[in-house]
Every structure is written in C-alpha cells, then in structure tokens.
Amino acid sequence: MSRKVTRTDVALKAGVSKWTVARAFVPGSSISDKARADVLAAADELGYRPNLLARSLATKTTNLVAVLVDDFANPYKLRAIEALTKALSAEGLSALLVPIDDQTDHADAVLHADQRQVDAIVLLGTAFRNSTLEASRKPGSPPMFVLARESTVDGIPYVSCDAKTAMHDIVTHLVAQGYQKPAFMSGPKTLSTALGRQKYFRQSWAKHGVKEIPEIEVGSYDARLAAEALRASLRTRFKQGSFDVLVCENDVLAMGAMDVIRHEFRLKVPKDIAVVGFDGMDMAALASFGLTTYEQPIDAMARRLVEMLLEEEPARANKLVGQLRVRSSS
Amino acid sequence: MSRKVTRTDVALKAGVSKWTVARAFVPGSSISDKARADVLAAADELGYRPNLLARSLATKTTNLVAVLVDDFANPYKLRAIEALTKALSAEGLSALLVPIDDQTDHADAVLHADQRQVDAIVLLGTAFRNSTLEASRKPGSPPMFVLARESTVDGIPYVSCDAKTAMHDIVTHLVAQGYQKPAFMSGPKTLSTALGRQKYFRQSWAKHGVKEIPEIEVGSYDARLAAEALRASLRTRFKQGSFDVLVCENDVLAMGAMDVIRHEFRLKVPKDIAVVGFDGMDMAALASFGLTTYEQPIDAMARRLVEMLLEEEPARANKLVGQLRVRSSS
DNA sequence: TTGTATGCGTTATCAG
DNA sequence: CTGATAACGCATACAA
Numbered sequence: 161m162s163r164k165v166t167r168t169d170v171a172l173k174a175g176v177s178k179w180t181v182a183r184a185f186v187p188g189s190s191i192s193d194k195a196r197a198d199v200l201a202a203a204d205e206l207g208y209r210p211n212l213l214a215r216s217l218a219t220k221t222t223n224l225v226a227v228l229v230d231d232f233a234n235p236y237k238l239r240a241i242e243a244l245t246k247a248l249s250a251e252g253l254s255a256l257l258v259p260i261d262d263q264t265d266h267a268d269a270v271l272h273a274d275q276r277q278v279d280a281i282v283l284l285g286t287a288f289r290n291s292t293l294e295a296s297r298k299p300g301s302p303p304m305f306v307l308a309r310e311s312t313v314d315g316i317p318y319v320s321c322d323a324k325t326a327m328h329d330i331v332t333h334l335v336a337q338g339y340q341k342p343a344f345m346s347g348p349k350t351l352s353t354a355l356g357r358q359k360y361f362r363q364s365w366a367k368h369g370v371k372e373i374p375e376i377e378v379g380s381y382d383a384r385l386a387a388e389a390l391r392a393s394l395r396t397r398f399k400q401g402s403f404d405v406l407v408c409e410n411d412v413l414a415m416g417a418m419d420v421i422r423h424e425f426r427l428k429v430p431k432d433i434a435v436v437g438f439d440g441m442d443m444a445a446l447a448s449f450g451l452t453t454y455e456q457p458i459d460a461m462a463r464r465l466v467e468m469l470l471e472e473e474p475a476r477a478n479k480l481v482g483q484l485r486v487r488s489s490s
Numbered sequence: 491m492s493r494k495v496t497r498t499d500v501a502l503k504a505g506v507s508k509w510t511v512a513r514a515f516v517p518g519s520s521i522s523d524k525a526r527a528d529v530l531a532a533a534d535e536l537g538y539r540p541n542l543l544a545r546s547l548a549t550k551t552t553n554l555v556a557v558l559v560d561d562f563a564n565p566y567k568l569r570a571i572e573a574l575t576k577a578l579s580a581e582g583l584s585a586l587l588v589p590i591d592d593q594t595d596h597a598d599a600v601l602h603a604d605q606r607q608v609d610a611i612v613l614l615g616t617a618f619r620n621s622t623l624e625a626s627r628k629p630g631s632p633p634m635f636v637l638a639r640e641s642t643v644d645g646i647p648y649v650s651c652d653a654k655t656a657m658h659d660i661v662t663h664l665v666a667q668g669y670q671k672p673a674f675m676s677g678p679k680t681l682s683t684a685l686g687r688q689k690y691f692r693q694s695w696a697k698h699g700v701k702e703i704p705e706i707e708v709g710s711y712d713a714r715l716a717a718e719a720l721r722a723s724l725r726t727r728f729k730q731g732s733f734d735v736l737v738c739e740n741d742v743l744a745m746g747a748m749d750v751i752r753h754e755f756r757l758k759v760p761k762d763i764a765v766v767g768f769d770g771m772d773m774a775a776l777a778s779f780g781l782t783t784y785e786q787p788i789d790a791m792a793r794r795l796v797e798m799l800l801e802e803e804p805a806r807a808n809k810l811v812g813q814l815r816v817r818s819s820s
Numbered sequence: 821t822t823g824t825a826t827g828c829g830t831t832a833t834c835a836g
Numbered sequence: 837c838t839g840a841t842a843a844c845g846c847a848t849a850c851a852a
Contacts, residue, residue, distance in 0.1 A: 211547075213543060246589050255587045256587075257575055257587040271539065442713065446713060448745070449778065
C-alpha cells in the first residue's frame with residue numbers, strides 16, 4: 161500500500177507551492193483560475209484527500225461529537241441513534257459512538273472523548289447520573305448536551321419531548337374513553353424523574369379528580385423486568401379491577417406489561433385493562449400489540465439538539481411536542 | 491474557558507523538559523523515579539491529558555474504526571452496534587458511527603472515513619452493494635471488514651453466523667416436529683444472498699426429500715412490508731394448507747408474518763402455520779410472539795471481527811455457529 | 821537518564 | 837496572487 165498522497169505531492173505535480181494547493185480547496189480564496197484548475201487536476205489524478213486529522217490539529221476543531229449511549233436494551237435507542245447521527249452528518253459533523261456499561265465507565269468515557277478533542281458530548285439516554293453531567297463542569301472539557309431526557313444539572317442544555325403536553329393528551333384521551341382508575345408503570349426512580357412523565361401524569365389526573373394512582377416501579381427499562389414486576393403486583397397488591405388502565409413510561413415496559421396481562425392472566429386489552437406506552441416504537445404498531453403510544457418527535461429533537469450544538473449561547477432547555485397514536489390497546 | 495494544558499505546561503511546572511514529560515507516560519521508558527513522580531504530580535495538578543489528535547498525526551494510527559450502518563429499521567442492528575462498539579472499546583478502539591441512506595452516500599461515507607484516517611472500516615448490515623466494498627480496493631484506503639453478512643468480494647474479510655449449520659439445525663428441528671411443507675420468506679434478493687440462509691435452507695430440506703419450497707420475497711427487512719407480502723401471498727398464490735411452516739430470513743420478517751397469520755387470517759401458530767425467525771431478538775422471546783429463532787452469536791462475532799482488525803493477515807472468512815431457541819411458534 | 825532536532829499534514833499569518 | 841515561516845501537540849531518533 162503506497163503512502164498517502166499529501167499536499168506536497170500535489171504541489172509538485174501541479175508545479176506550484178503547497179500553499180497554493182491549500183488555497184485551491186478553500187472556496188473564497190484568492191487564487192488564479194489557472195492555478196486552481198492545475199491543482200485540482202493534479203489532486204484528482206493523484207487521488208489526493210485532505211487529512212482531517214492534521215486540519216483539526218491546526219484549527220483546533222474536529223467536527224467530532226461524542227455520543228454516549230448506555231441503555232442498549234431499549235430498541236427505541238436505535239431510532240434515537242439514527243436521528244442523531246443523521247442530524248449530525250447533515251451539518252458535517254461525525255459521531256463517535258461511545259458505549260457505556262456501568263457507573264465507573266462514565267468518567268473514563270468523558271475523558272477519552274475529551275482527549276480525542278471532540279467538539280461536544282451528547283448524552284443519549286436516560287440512565288446517566290448527575291455525576292456524569294458534572295464532569296462537563298471541568299474547565300476545558302467539551303460542552304455537554306442531553307437528548308431525550310431533562311438534565312437536572314444547571315447549565316447543561318437538553319432537548320426532550322414535552323412530557324406535560326404528552327401526559328395531558330394521554331389523560332384527556334383516557335378520560336374521554338371512560339377510564340377512571342389509572343396505574344403508572346415507571347422505570348428506576350432515580351432515572352425516571354428525568355423524564356418527568358409520571359409527575360405530569362399525576363397532575364393531569366388530578367384535574368379530573370383522581371388523586372390516588374398506584375405505581376409499579378421496574379428496575380430497568382426492560383420488557384422482561386416489566387413483566388415480572390407486573391406479575392408480582394397483579395398477584396399481591398392488586399385485586400382484579402383495581403385499575404382499568406396502565407400507562408407505562410415507555411413502549412418497552414408497555415409491551416412487557418401487555419405480555420403478562422394477556423398471556424398469563426388471560427385478561428383482555430383494553431377491555432379488562434387498557435395499556436398505553438410512550439416513545440412510538442415501530443413494533444408498537446404491529447397488530448400483536450396495537451399499542452396506543454405517545455410518539456416522540458425524535459427527528460426534530462435531534463435536529464434541534466444539533467442546532468444548539470452550533471449555537472454560541474445555547475438555550476438551556478427545549479421541549480418539543482409529539483403526537484398521541486391511538487390504537488387498539490386503549 | 492482556559493486553553494488546553496499541554497506537555498510544555500507540565501514540563502514547565504515540573505521543572506523538566508517536555509520530552510521527559512513524554513517519557514513519564516510511557517511505561518517502559520527510562521526515567522528516574524523522582525522525575526516521573528514530579529511529572530505525574532504536575533500533570534495531575536494541571537489536569538493534563540495527552541492530545542490524541544496530535545498523537546495520531548505523529549504515529550499515523552488513530553485507533554478509530556468507522557462503522558457504516560444502513561438499515562436502521564431492524565432493531566437487531568442495535569444489538570450488533572452494541573456488540574461491535576463494546577468489542578472495539580475493549581481493545582482501545584473507538585467507533586465512528588456513519589449512517590448511510592441510499593446508494594450514493596456510500597462512496598462519500600467511505601471517503602470521509604478515509605479522510606479522518608480511520609484504521610479500518612466495518613460494514614455492519616446487509617444492504618451494502620459490492621460497489622461499496624470495491625471502494626476499499628483503492629490503494630491507501632483503510633481496510634474493510636464485513637460483519638454479519640458474507641462479502642462477495644474477494645479479499646474483503648467477513649465474520650458471519652454459520653448459515654449452513656443454522657439451517658441444518660432448524661430443518662432438523664422442523665422435521666422432528668413433523669413439518670413437511672416449508673416456505674421461505676426472504677428479504678430483497680440482491681442482499682438476501684449475502685446471508686446465504688435460503689440456499690442452505692433448501693439444501694437441508696433436499697436431504698429430506700423436499701425439493702419444492704415456495705419463496706416469499708420482501709422488498710426490505712421490515713415487519714410491515716413482510717406483513718403485506720404475506721397477506722398478498724396468502725390471498726392469491728397459496729391455498730389454505732399449502733405450507734405448514736414459514737421460515738423467515740430474520741426475526742423482523744417473522745414478526746410481521748405472525749402478525750398477519752394470527753390477526754388477519756385468524757390462523758393458529760404453530761397449529762395452522764408454524765413460524766421460525768433468525769437473529770435472536772429479545773422481543774422474539776415475549777409471549778406475544780414466542781418465536782422460535784436461531785440466535786446469532788453476535789458478541790462472539792464482534793469480538794472475532796475486532797481480532798481480525800488487529801491481525802496482520804486476517805483470515806478471509808469466519809463463520810461462527812449460533813444456537814436454535816425453540817419456542818411456542820414451532 | 822535527560823535534552824535536542826525533526827517530522828506528521830494542515831492552517832494562519834506575513835512578505836513579496 | 838503567490839511563496840515562505842510559524843505553529844498545532846506529540847513521537848521518534850539521536851546526541852549529550
């Protein structure tokens with residue numbers, strides 16, 4: 161494999177200096193038409209491609225964004241990754257995908273991204289603790305952004321789906337359908353709050369006079385765990401008919417819940433228990449689920465986040481409204 | 491935001507030259523204990539982190555691997571991304587996730603990755619045409635690898651799930667269960683062949699005297715399209731009972747198929763028609779599907795691929811065997 | 821054990 | 837409009 165062709169090679173072939181070569185690639189640069197043509201021809205012939213590494217070193221900007229992802233168990237994360245990476249590349253930015261395992265890895269990941277001189281770090285997901293966010297407070301470290309949850313740390317901007325509107329829409333729909341005894345299935349408490357869904361769910365029901373809403377907490381956003389949690393609840397805490405609709409913090413939980421309701425307890429959805437999810441996963445639309453869900457405007461959210469990345473003084477918070485998709489489960 | 495602290499700053503504070511600072515960070519280097527301690531202390535105090543960009547420029551190796559992904563519609567891709575990125579980071583490599591839209595983007599993506607001086611390019615997915623693979627033939631361009639499909643281009647190594655063993659296991663299971671009239675649901679023909687699944691499926695059945703296997707081709711690996719295709723087939727080409735088991739090229743297709751079989755045609759799975767998938771998606775295990783599927787050893791595959799990345803003379807092909815997960819759908 | 825010079829491929833700035 | 841010089845932060849080879 162021959163060594164990479166560099167600017168000097170092109171200069172040599174075109175019979176100009178290497179600085180002239182550089183100019184040929186900068187649009188508004190002052191260079192004679194002939195020189196530019198010569199350079200471009202030579203570059204093309206040699207297959208010259210500018211080395212972005214060297215450019216980054218000189219300009220101190222990499223056009224690289226680290227995307228930290230933890231919860232790979234939720235298929236919806238793929239949609240989010242797609243939306244974000246495409247929004248980034250639309251602006252000429254590239255995504256460094258950094259997988260996270262447990263708590264200890266977080267600091268390392270941020271550090272490593274920092275060393276790679278990324279222009280920004282995006283936290284994609286729900287299971288990030290504040291300690292991770294605090295890392296961006298260190299002077300000199302790249303700015304941090306949070307997508308699809310609310311950051312509870314001051315000064316760290318985020319883009320999320322407007323949970324207040326969402327829950328208002330969901331509850332309005334449920335009330336119209338005649339449901340009166342809601343229950344809520346949440347993820348782990350520490351992370352769940354960053355989504356704000358349960359809070360607004362309760363607020364919305366309160367307006368309709370419903371104050372008591374039982375909660376089923378699930379250890380992580382996982383269908384199997386959701387199934388287990390609901391199974392246990394249905395066997396012990398709840399009697400038949402103690403709630404007529406179960407709203408879940410996301411679609412994965414909802415699917416796990418439906419599985420138990422229908423296949424273990426032989427109950428009908430929505431007749432015995434209605435189920436509502438959140439996110440808008442493709443799978444939720446299958447007849448096997450027919451899951452009513454609140455669709456996050458994930459593409460718009462990703463684009464908004466990228467806009468913020470590019471802004472000098474990004475707004476602290478952005479909440480975009482999604483859309484309720486009513487299906488057979490309610 | 492203060493400027494980044496560099497080697498020179500540390501050298502100044504520690505009272506040594508900046509080259510001594512460098513040595514302090516290289517394990518086997520010859521340096522006095524005192525000097526090292528001084529440097530490390532100064533570095534720690536200043537919060538010094540080596541600039542990987544500059545290092546890469548000097549060493550001509552970035553420890554960066556571009557991961558090209560196209561088909562975001564298949565949730566299984568998330569598992570693959572997880573497996574690959576974790577396998578990479580276990581070896582100190584980082585993943586540049588490059589999303590691909592249509593045919594024209596491919597060359598650009600390869601080019602861009604090249605300009606970022608990535609050490610390798612990994613194609614993750616099934617919908618890559620040979621023209622993409624050919625791009626790696628250009629001298630000087632980073633080596634290419636294919637994960638989870640077979641490359642049909644010479645000299646491009648790949649790691650895939652052994653389709654021959656897989657189909658043998660599936661067919662053996664089906665024969666034991668008494669199924670006699672199989673049908674096969676494939677993705678788009680041009681991509682489908684790179685998986686080799688249909689081919690070995692037919693071969694395996696041939697050993698049991700079954701030569702005629704109807705095929706249902708789906709335009710892309712998408713549950714909704716699978717549903718449409720099966721619906722059309724069931725209405726026109728096939729009479730009730732013309733096949734007793736439908737084996738699908740992957741789980742997404744299988745789920746779409748089950749949806750139609752059960753919810754539109756009101757047939758029982760597996761009594762009327764059994765269904766088998768491929769991949770081993772988490773969702774397939776839900777009671778709503780209970781899908782029998784062949785689980786790809788995706789983690790092992792990813793690790794093997796990373797090994798190959800690191801080898802001087804990588805083997806051309808690697809096929810790893812997975813495991814059949816029998817559930818209620820067969 | 822330590823300091824020095826040179827190069828990696830680019831950009832920015834300045835002279836001509 | 838063009839050529840030259842310095843700098844980006846680090847690594848490598850070499851000299852002290």
